[in-house]
Amino acid sequence: MRIAIGSDHRGVSVRHSIIELLKRLGHEVHDVGAFDCGSVDYPDIAATVSQSVAASEVDRGILICGSGIGMAIVANKVPGVRAATCHDDLTAEMSRRHNNVNVLCLSADMLGERLIDRMVEIWLTTEFEGGRHARRIEKISEFEKRLHEHDPS
Template identity: 50%
Template sequence: MRVAIGSDHGGFHLKEEIKNFLTEKGIAFQDVGTHSTESVDYPDISLNVARTVVSGECDRGILICGTGIGVSIAANKVKGIRAALCHDVFSAQMSREHNDANILTMGERVVGPGLALAIVDKWLTTEFIGGRHARRVCKIADIEK
């Protein structure tokens, strides 16, 4: 698995924590920015991660901003993206099992690093269960058309 990861300035520190976690777990990732706490526009970073996932260059993506809301809204504008804002482990699990979420979004100002890493771990290790949920994910794709 290869993960695209990005943040704006408000999520930079948490992004760095997650990158360390991915490295320790042996999970390949591509950091698409930002690379400092200097102010940037989160839609640009969201688009970078979303395009990397949709193109198949990476299997999944992680986006972080101050709340996780802005990056989620922006990423979900890209056809083929199902970005899920998760601030607890259960939501992360359900976003994968039921919604086949391909981007996880979080807020650095909302979750601490310990919880964030537990969320990332659950999200990356949970598979889509399909079944009746596959029909619903297909309906989401139909809306995009």
């Protein structure tokens, strides 16, 4: 898969470790930074990764900040993006099976490296179940369209 990945200053070392994992697993990595440990604003990074996913330049996105929360707030503003902050194996798995999440958001401050690696692998390999869940995803898309009709800018 083509995977865009980005972090703010809090997630730099976790991002590097996930990039190593992704490469070992044979994925194509699009690293959008941040490229040093100086303070950056998570909305800038989240917007870049999410727009890349929405434009189908990549298949999936991964975002890391202190809590994983700010990244998800921003990512979910982008039509076509379904982002979730996951904390463990089960949330990573369910985000794929039921929600077809295409942007995984992770906390650099609250999760260990081994757990993160496991969650990323689970998230990359778990298929969307479709069926009734596809109907619900379609409702999200319709809702996005209705919102966009009111403010097409």
